[in-house]
Structure formats: structure tokens, C-alpha cells
Amino acid sequence: DPLEDKRALLEFLTIMRPTRSLNWNETSQVCNIWTGVTCNKDRSRIIAVRLPGVGLNGQIPSNTISRLSSLRVLSLRSNRISGEFPSDFVELKDLAFLYLQDNTLSGSLPLDFSVWKNLSSVNLSNNGFNGTIPSSLSRLNRLQSLNLANNSLSGDIPDLSVVTTLQHVDLSNNYNLNGPIPSWLRRFSSSSYEGIGIIPPGDLSIFQPPPPLAEQTHQKQKDHFLGLSETVFLLIVIAASIVVVAALAFVLAVCYVRRNLRRGDGIVSDTKLQKNKKKGGMSPEKFVSRMEDVNNRLSFFEGCNYSFDLEDLLRASAEVLGKGTFGTTYKAVLEDATSVAVKRLKDVAAGKRDFEQQMEIIGGIKHENVVELKAYYYSKDEKLMVYDYFSQGSVASLLHGNRGENRIPLDWETRMRIAIGSAKGIARIHKENNGKLVHGNIKSSNIFLNSERSGCVSDLGLTAVMSPLAPPISRQAGYRAPEVTDTRKSSQLSDVYSFGVVLLELLTGKSPIHTTAGDEIIHLVRWVHSVVREEWTAEVFDIELLRYANIEEEMVEMLQIAMSCVVKAADQRPKMSDLVRLIENVGNRRTSSIEPESKPKSENEASEASTPSEI
Numbered sequence: 001d002p003l004e005d006k007r008a009l010l011e012f013l014t015i016m017r018p019t020r021s022l023n024w025n026e027t028s029q030v031c032n033i034w035t036g037v038t039c040n041k042d043r044s045r046i047i048a049v050r051l052p053g054v055g056l057n058g059q060i061p062s063n064t065i066s067r068l069s070s071l072r073v074l075s076l077r078s079n080r081i082s083g084e085f086p087s088d089f090v091e092l093k094d095l096a097f098l099y100l101q102d103n104t105l106s107g108s109l110p111l112d113f114s115v116w117k118n119l120s121s122v123n124l125s126n127n128g129f130n131g132t133i134p135s136s137l138s139r140l141n142r143l144q145s146l147n148l149a150n151n152s153l154s155g156d157i158p159d160l161s162v163v164t165t166l167q168h169v170d171l172s173n174n175y176n177l178n179g180p181i182p183s184w185l186r187r188f189s190s191s192s193y194e195g196i197g198i199i200p201p202g203d204l205s206i207f208q209p210p211p212p213l214a215e216q217t218h219q220k221q222k223d224h225f226l227g228l229s230e231t232v233f234l235l236i237v238i239a240a241s242i243v244v245v246a247a248l249a250f251v252l253a254v255c256y257v258r259r260n261l262r263r264g265d266g267i268v269s270d271t272k273l274q275k276n277k278k279k280g281g282m283s284p285e286k287f288v289s290r291m292e293d294v295n296n297r298l299s300f301f302e303g304c305n306y307s308f309d310l311e312d313l314l315r316a317s318a319e320v321l322g323k324g325t326f327g328t329t330y331k332a333v334l335e336d337a338t339s340v341a342v343k344r345l346k347d348v349a350a351g352k353r354d355f356e357q358q359m360e361i362i363g364g365i366k367h368e369n370v371v372e373l374k375a376y377y378y379s380k381d382e383k384l385m386v387y388d389y390f391s392q393g394s395v396a397s398l399l400h401g402n403r404g405e406n407r408i409p410l411d412w413e414t415r416m417r418i419a420i421g422s423a424k425g426i427a428r429i430h431k432e433n434n435g436k437l438v439h440g441n442i443k444s445s446n447i448f449l450n451s452e453r454s455g456c457v458s459d460l461g462l463t464a465v466m467s468p469l470a471p472p473i474s475r476q477a478g479y480r481a482p483e484v485t486d487t488r489k490s491s492q493l494s495d496v497y498s499f500g501v502v503l504l505e506l507l508t509g510k511s512p513i514h515t516t517a518g519d520e521i522i523h524l525v526r527w528v529h530s531v532v533r534e535e536w537t538a539e540v541f542d543i544e545l546l547r548y549a550n551i552e553e554e555m556v557e558m559l560q561i562a563m564s565c566v567v568k569a570a571d572q573r574p575k576m577s578d579l580v581r582l583i584e585n586v587g588n589r590r591t592s593s594i595e596p597e598s599k600p601k602s603e604n605e606a607s608e609a610s611t612p613s614e615i
């Protein structure tokens with residue numbers, strides 16, 4: 001145990017007297033036992049202290065926290081800490097994350113921030129700090145996030161344009177800061193400099209008296225009758241022409257399709273489907289070819305509320321959703337507008353009976369965090385699996401898709417729900433078949449959001465029925481545990497590894513294997529290891545998560561959990577059931593520790609949950 005560090009913390013505790021009791025006893029071990037305390041690997045030093053909202057009172061006593069000279073994370077946010085910024089914090093040379101927001105600290109900010117050269121994230125918002133913003137902040141070349149909002153800071157805004165790492169700044173509601181707003185600050189959203197009480201450069205309109213009301217009305221009318229109406233008229237003409245042409249094209253297309261169907265030309269090949277995929281459209285034709293064994297029926301599972309059969313499926317229009325390791329998945333829209341996802345398996349090695357047995361195991365799992373297999377089909381030439389269709393797409397598409405302007409970032413709350421949900425789903429799968437069932441293909445494209453916006457895993461148990469030669473395992477590369485050289489040899493512990501990669505994806509926003517701007521191929525697990533080994537910096541976390549307040553400790557804890565899943569030695573990885581508990585603990589602590597006013601800012605809530613499409 002780090003005895004010196006322990007003593008320093010006990011002295012801190014005696015003076016600060018938190019209202020919430022902490023399990024910090026002189027006799028108990030610090031590392032991994034004391035609430036909110038994290039040690040380094042060899043347990044020789046304390047590297048993180050996180051005590052949000054525990055009711056710490058008064059001034060931070062000198063020569064206590066400052067003795068933890070290896071400290072990287074210090075979070076004492078949402079307490080009742082008063083007094084000035086502790087001057088002896090200069091001793092904390094390794095500090096990377098500093099969270100003192102939502103307290104009653106006052107006085108000026110430290111003049112020389114450059115003593116904390118590793119600082120990555122600083123949040124001192126919602127305090128009573130006054131004086132100027134120190135220009136020494138510009139010497140922090142690792143700084144990613146700076147929040148000084150809601151203080152009483154005054155004077156000039158320093159030039160932080162040289163801090164190229166900066167991703168998030170908030171100086172809002174410091175009414176005495178002088179203008180003009182520098183251009184480097186304008187790069188960030190306007191909420192970063194709201195309430196600064198200064199006039200943006202060039203914006204002199206507030207000094208000019210408004211024109212008389214009559215003149216304003218006249219101006220508006222002029223716009224309307226001259227400029228606007230002409231433009232609108234032109235737009236209407238263009239739009240009407242487009243509608244007429246589109247309607248004609250549609251009628252012609254329908255006639256063409258009907259004629260083809262009458263000719264019995266209803267069977268499409270894979271190439272046709274591929275063309276269709278490229279066009280991104282729906283085929284109005286059948287999508288399952290060479291279905292000779294028409295007497296075979298779809299096998300539905302008990303409780304399934306679908307009322308279609310193979311014939312209906314054959315008649316359905318289809319769209320290729322994607323090609324995966326085990327086949328191609330289609331979205332099929334039945335005549336009654338029901339949408340289902342149909343996985344068409346290739347290279348199945350199992351005979352009919354073994355296949356059916358495996359399907360029965362998979363279909364027997366009824367759990368809110370496991371995508372239910374609704375039906376399957378087996379014939380000599382076709383093996384199909386039918387699932388509900390998730391209209392919002394997979395976690396992979398929510399995380400990595402739509403990088404355009406109208407992208408909706410996946411908020412932290414949802415990411416946590418995905419993590420907890422999928423952990424529960426996988427834990428449930430691992431209980432099946434006398435505790436022997438393996439998922440075998442955990443990745444973000446196989447995780448969806450259920451109606452509770454919680455993670456829900458799909459595509460399980462297929463490795464057991466696939467051909468020994470078939471799957472090119474490279475597709476799974478980023479998720480595959482190092483010991484798995486053949487996908488059929490996946491194990492529950494290799495599932496844990498893949499799940500760890502999904503967690504890293506949620507935390508970093510990066511794909512498991514991706515290329516940098518310089519075309520360098522990055523392996524997510526290796527990359528995170530290297531960043532964490534060098535410095536425990538915020539660099540690993542998704543930039544999109546920086547907008548949410550008070551989640552840093554959770555992110556760091558989740559990172560630790562993810563790292564424990566992706567260790568090389570399979571037997572040192574945690575079990576799925578342990579992971580459920582660990583992740584739930586992170587989530588629960590948040591709900592209980594965050595005071596109402598400091599709840600995460602979910603400015604950009606993701607859109608409605610993707611439920612299995614309405615049937």
C-alpha cells in the first residue's frame with residue numbers, strides 16, 4: 001500500500017469531513033478498496049482521487065492532497081469546498097485531469113499553469129473565481145478541455161490559438177471579461193462565450209438606433225412583393241417540373257416491373273442484388289434465388305407474432321443491408337409492410353439436424369438484451385435466419401456513420417446503456433447450453449438499441465455451424481482475441497475480449513481498425529495501450545464526449561474495465577457476469593452522486609430509440 005499517500009488522504013479527510021461516509025480506514029488497504037481512489041499498477045502510488053458530491057466542506061488543507069505527487073486525476077467537483085485555489089497544488093506535477101467545478105472557491109486562478117505540463121482537462125466552472133485568465137494556459141500543449149464558465153473573471157481573454165489540442169472551451173457567463181472575442185474562441189460554439197458582456201467585433205448594430213417601425217414594415221413588404229415572391233415563384237415552377245418528371249418515371253418503372261413479373265422473371269441473382277445495393281434502392285422483386293425446396297417451411301419460434309411464410313418472404317422486396325462474415329443480410333418488406341432482417345448464410349457446414357439444434361438453442365433465448373431469432377429456414381441450398389428489423393441501425397452505424405453536418409452524436413448516457421445492455425445480453429448468452437454457449441461474433445455492427453435504448457446483441461452462436469474453411473477471419477480482425485486463430489475456436493473469454501473492443505469503440509469513437517489521415521493503419525487496442533502507457537491522458541476519449549459535463553471519472557473507470565477485457569492472457573480477463581456488475585456500478589454511482597444542477601448536459605440527445613420496426 002502507498003503508506004505516505006494514504007496518510008495524506010486521511011489527514012485531508014479528517015479536516016474536510018464529508019457528509020457522505022467513505023470507507024477510508026487506517027486499517028484497510030487503499031488500492032481498489034477505498035472509495036474514489038485509484039493506485040498505479042504496482043500499487044506504490046495513488047494516481048486518482050475522485051470524490052464528486054460527497055459533501056466535502058471548507059478549505060482544502062495545505063500539505064495533504066499536494067503530497068500525492070503522482071496524482072493524475074483529481075475530481076472534487078460538486079462539493080462545498082471554499083477558499084482560494086490551493087497554492088500547493090503546484091506539487092502535483094503529473095496532474096492531467098482537474099475537476100473542481102460546482103464548489104464555492106474564490107480568489108484568483110493560479111498565475112502559472114505551465115507547472116502542470118500534462119494538463120489535459122480543467123474544469124473550474126461554477127465557482128467564484130475572479131481576476132484574469134492566466135496567459136500561461138497557452139503553454140499547455142496537451143490541453144483539450146478548458147471550462148471556466150460561471151465565475152467572475154475579468155480582463156482580457158488570452159490568446160490560446162497556439163493550443164492546437166484544444167477541443168472544448170467554455171468561458172461563458174464571466175460578465176467582466178473584456179472584448180473583443182478573439183478569433184480562436186470563435187472557432188468554438190457561441191455558447192462558449194455567451195454572457196461575457198462584450199461586443200463581438202464588427203457588430204455595431206446595437207449602437208445604431210432601429211429604423212422607425214413604419215419604415216421597417218415598408219421594407220418587409222418590399223422584400224415580399226419584389227424580391228421574395230419572384231424567387232418563390234421560380235422555385236415553385238422548378239419543383240412542379242421535378243414532381244411531374246418523377247411521377248412519369250415512377251409510372252414507367254411500375255409498368256416495367258409488372259411486365260417482368262408477368263413474364264415470370266422474378267428471381268434475382270446476387271449480382272442483381274449487388275447492383276441494387278449500389279443504387280441504394282429496394283428491389284421490387286424476389287430476393288431468394290434457387291429456392292427449390294418450396295415445401296419446406298419457415299420454422300417460427302414460440303411466441304413469435306409474425307404471420308408470414310416462406311412464400312411471403314419470397315415475394316417481399318429486399319434491400320441488401322450488408323455482407324458479413326457469415327453471409328448477407330437483407331431488409332425484407334413484406335406485403336403487409338412488415339419489415340424483417342433476413343440473414344442468408346453461406347458456407348454452413350452443419351447438417352440439417354445440427355443446424356436445427358443450434359437454431360433451437362439460439363431461438364430459445366428470450367432476453368431484452370438479446371435480439372430474438374424469430375424464425376429460420378434450412379434447405380440444401382438456402383439457410384436463412386429471420387430477425388426483427390432495427391430501423392435506426394447498429395451501434396456501429398450510430399457511432400461511425402453519418403459524419404456529415406446533421407450528425408447526431410451518441411451521448412454518454414446512451415453509450416453507457418449500450419455497454420450495460422450488451423454486457424447483460426452476452427452474460428445471458430454465456431449461461432445458455434449449460435453455460436457453454438459462445439457468441440463468437442461480438443462487434444458493434446451486431447449490437448442494436450432496444451426499446452429501452454439499451455444495448456441488444458445479435459448474430460450469436462453461428463461459429464458452431466459454419467464451414468471449417470469458410471470465414472475469412474480478417475473481417476473480425478479488430479475484435480478477435482489474440483488466441484483465436486480460427487473463428488470456430490472462439491470461447492467465452494474471447495467474447496470478453498471482443499466486448500472490451502466494443503467498449504473501447506464507445507469510449508474513443510474510433511473503429512477497431514482504422515486508418516489515419518496519413519494512411520497509417522491503427523489497431524484500436526494497441527493504440528489505446530500506447531496512449532495509456534505513456535500518459536493517462538484524455539487523448540483516448542471521443543471528442544464528442546467532451547461536451548458532457550461530469551462524466552470524466554466514469555469514462556476513466558470504463559476505460560479501466562475495457563482494458564481489463566482486452567488483456568492478452570485470456571484467463572486474466574473478467575467474466576461477463578462480473579462485467580455486468582462492474583459497469584452497473586459505474587452507472588449507479590453516477591446517478592447517486594450527481595446533484596441535480598450538475599447532471600450531464602445532454603444538449604444533443606440522440607434521436608428516438610430504434611425499436612424493432614413497428615409491425
Ligand SMILES: Nc1ncnc2c1ncn2[C@@H]1O[C@H](COP(=O)(O)OP(=O)(O)OP(=O)(O)O)[C@@H](O)[C@H]1O
Nearest residue numbers: 321322323324325326329341387388389390394445
Ligand atoms: N436485425 C437487423 N436490423 C437492422 N440492421 C441489421 C440487422 N441485422 C444486421 N443488420 C445490419 O446489416 C449489416 C450486415 O449485417 P451482417 O450481420 O450480415 O454483417 P456484419 O455485422 O457486418 O458482419 P458479421 O456477419 O460478421 O456479423 C450490418 O450493417 C448490420 O448492422
